[in-house]
Amino acid sequence: MKGRRLLAVASLLVAGGVAFFVLNNGRGLLRKDPHALPKASKADQALFATYGGSPTCRSCHLDAYRLWEGSHHAMAERPIDPAIDSVAFQSHFRIRHGSNRDYVQTRRGRFEIVTLGPDGRQRAYEPERVLAVNxxxxxxxxxxxGRYQTTELAYDPNHPDWFNVYGDEDRRPGEWGHWTGRGxxxxxxxxxxxxxxxxKNYNAATDT
Known part of the structure; x- marks a missing residue:
């Protein structure tokens, strides 16, 4: 009997503590903008302000820099480099995947992937960045x-050829997993x- 009373008292204390927290802090939490972007910490701000880019490491760490600059780590995400990427956009590449018949091309000095857009029509898209190298x-x-969409079409430099990373799946415009979708x-x-x-700096209020 005594144990039950102690348990009841403890439960009341916990409930009272929760109620006190809600009354004193809940209003402030509710007033916060749920769409507000998280602010960078002072440590982040200081770090970003002094960041000089990868080349600044070279003068003091030349050997390490030379090993790094051509590595998979350095090439994990990068701007398109015509010196190594132009081979992927030769006009003879035709890509058959699912019900799609896509192709790549170089037109007026621009690299283009011709594939289905969100409206289901085939059109030319110019990529700006590349994931990986090999x-x-x-x-x-x-x-x-402000979005970047990832193509489901990928280039294999070892064969060389293009292929769909999802194999025989026939993802269609309007689907979450289509290359133009949110997935x-x-x-x-x-x-x-x-x-x-x-x-990432995503803003839910403006969806940007």
Whole structure:
């Protein structure tokens, strides 16, 4: 009987503590903007302000820098480099995957992937960035709202040839997993593994 009373008293104390916290702090929590972007900490701000880029390491760590600059780590995500990427956009590449018949091309000095867009129509898209270098390369294409979309088509430099990373799946425009859908954004698919100390800065209020 005594044990039950002690348990009841303890339960009341816990309930009272929760109620006190809600009354004194809950209003402040509710007043916060649920869509507000998280602010960078002072440590982050100081770090970003002094970041000089990878080349600044070279003068003091030349041997290590030379080993790093051509590594998979250095090439994890990068701008398109015509010196190594132009071979992927030769006009003879035709890509058959599912019900799609896509191709790549170089037009007026620009690299383009011709594939189905979100409206189901085939059109040319110009990638801006590349994921990796070997054994495959996937390309990032800019979209409205500050997004990058990851192509399901990838280039294999060892064969060389293009292929669909999802094999025989026939993903269609409008589907979450189509390359133009939310399941294939840079934020969802690429950012965490291909970057260091990444900040996505997604704003739910404006969806950008």
């Amino acid at each position: 054994p495959l390369r996937q390309f990032l294409i800019p979209f409205p709202g 294939m954004t840079w934020n969802v698919m690429c950012a965490g593994c291909h970057n260091t100390r990444v900040r």
